[in-house]
Amino acid sequence: MGLLQGGKWVDQWYDTEKTAGQFVREDAAFRHWITKPTPDNPHPKFEPQSGRYHLYVSLACPWAHRTLIFRSLKSLQSHIDVTVVEPHMLANGWEFSGPNQSSDAIHIDGAEPDSLNGHDYLYQLYQQAKADHSGRVTVPVLWDKHHNTIVSNESAEIIRMFNDTFDDITGNTSDFYPSKLRTEIDTLNDWIYQTINNGVYRVGFATTQHAYAQAFDTLFSALDTLEQRLRTQRYLTGDTITEADWRLFTTLIRFDAVYVGHFKTNRNRLADMPAIHAYMKALYQYPGIAETVNFEHIKQHYYFSHGQINPTRIVPVGPRLDLLSPHGRD
Numbered sequence: 001m002g003l004l005q006g007g008k009w010v011d012q013w014y015d016t017e018k019t020a021g022q023f024v025r026e027d028a029a030f031r032h033w034i035t036k037p038t039p040d041n042p043h044p045k046f047e048p049q050s051g052r053y054h055l056y057v058s059l060a061c062p063w064a065h066r067t068l069i070f071r072s073l074k075s076l077q078s079h080i081d082v083t084v085v086e087p088h089m090l091a092n093g094w095e096f097s098g099p100n101q102s103s104d105a106i107h108i109d110g111a112e113p114d115s116l117n118g119h120d121y122l123y124q125l126y127q128q129a130k131a132d133h134s135g136r137v138t139v140p141v142l143w144d145k146h147h148n149t150i151v152s153n154e155s156a157e158i159i160r161m162f163n164d165t166f167d168d169i170t171g172n173t174s175d176f177y178p179s180k181l182r183t184e185i186d187t188l189n190d191w192i193y194q195t196i197n198n199g200v201y202r203v204g205f206a207t208t209q210h211a212y213a214q215a216f217d218t219l220f221s222a223l224d225t226l227e228q229r230l231r232t233q234r235y236l237t238g239d240t241i242t243e244a245d246w247r248l249f250t251t252l253i254r255f256d257a258v259y260v261g262h263f264k265t266n267r268n269r270l271a272d273m274p275a276i277h278a279y280m281k282a283l284y285q286y287p288g289i290a291e292t293v294n295f296e297h298i299k300q301h302y303y304f305s306h307g308q309i310n311p312t313r314i315v316p317v318g319p320r321l322d323l324l325s326p327h328g329r330d
């Protein structure tokens with residue numbers, strides 16, 4: 001794992017020395033927006049067009065997972081194609097399938113070569129977009145085939161674009177960020193990002209006991225609050241399923257399979273929190289969602305890639321998960 005420095009790839013783990021053992025996530029660097037033409041701007045640089053944009057994702061990554069979920073919820077499958085990277089993220093960072101995969105990486109079914117741009121490694125796509133780029137090389141990436149560049153590598157913004165920008169092309173007008181709930185969704189998103197989405201990483205990537213214990217308490221106190229809330233309401237904002245639910249889901253679905261063991265978020269499993277567990281199952285059983293979840297990629301990525309945490313690279317066989325039984329939340 002590494003990052004680009006002035007356009008050159010450097011193999012380096014996260015630096016937590018300057019932050020007292022705490023993991024701090026870097027902000028995404030490419031932040032353009034796909035926008036519909038308006039009278040003021042009849043020819044935006046990035047217009048919604050079928051077939052023009054391409055998603056690079058890892059099936060392991062919770063942030064990339066959000067974009068796959070929105071691609072499915074918003075009927076974008078035939079308009080935005082996808083390339084899936086290999087789960088093993090080693091000295092070259094994210095890799096595509098092919099003969100130049102790292103010698104210690106194993107090909108996992110479902111990962112693909114980069115048939116669009118012909119790269120071996122994701123960092124080469126970033127170099128193609130910006131030759132002197134500095135920063136981490138992350139998934140997801142939304143690529144524009146027209147300008148041959150990265151539109152965005154920020155999942156929170158990609159799902160907002162998917163939510164409404166392509167509606168005229170797909171005819172799918174379902175709205176997961178309705179105007180009347182926006183303030184509440186934004187507040188929930190901020191809190192859930194800090195405490196849960198990024199919270200599990202803050203627990204797992206902490207390098208001091210103190211930083212770990214602090215992040216652990218923050219995470220479980222947020223989960224306790226959610227457990228209470230979901231006892232009395234179906235979704236996070238009430239009866240309507242929104243973006244906030246999908247952003248929470250991608251962390252929940254990885255929790256018992258990976259975070260409890262690998263990131264030591266082990267006060268309890270989600271299976272021990274009845275309301276959250278039933279809510280997670282309901283989201284998993286929502287049309288089009290189960291197909292976006294791949295536990296093989298999820299487990300292979302975390303357990304095999306993070307040598308600092310799991311040097312033997314042994315990927316656990318379990319746990320046996322119960323995701324298809326009735327959730328009882330109708």
Ligand SMILES: N[C@@H](CCC(=O)N[C@@H](CS)C(=O)NCC(=O)O)C(=O)O
Binds near residue numbers: 027136137153154
């Ligand atoms: N802000 C980004 C974060 C994406 C992110 O951190 N992705 C992880 C995988 S789960 C990654 O690619 N990490 C590689 C690295 O940090 O070097 C987003 O939400 O899109």
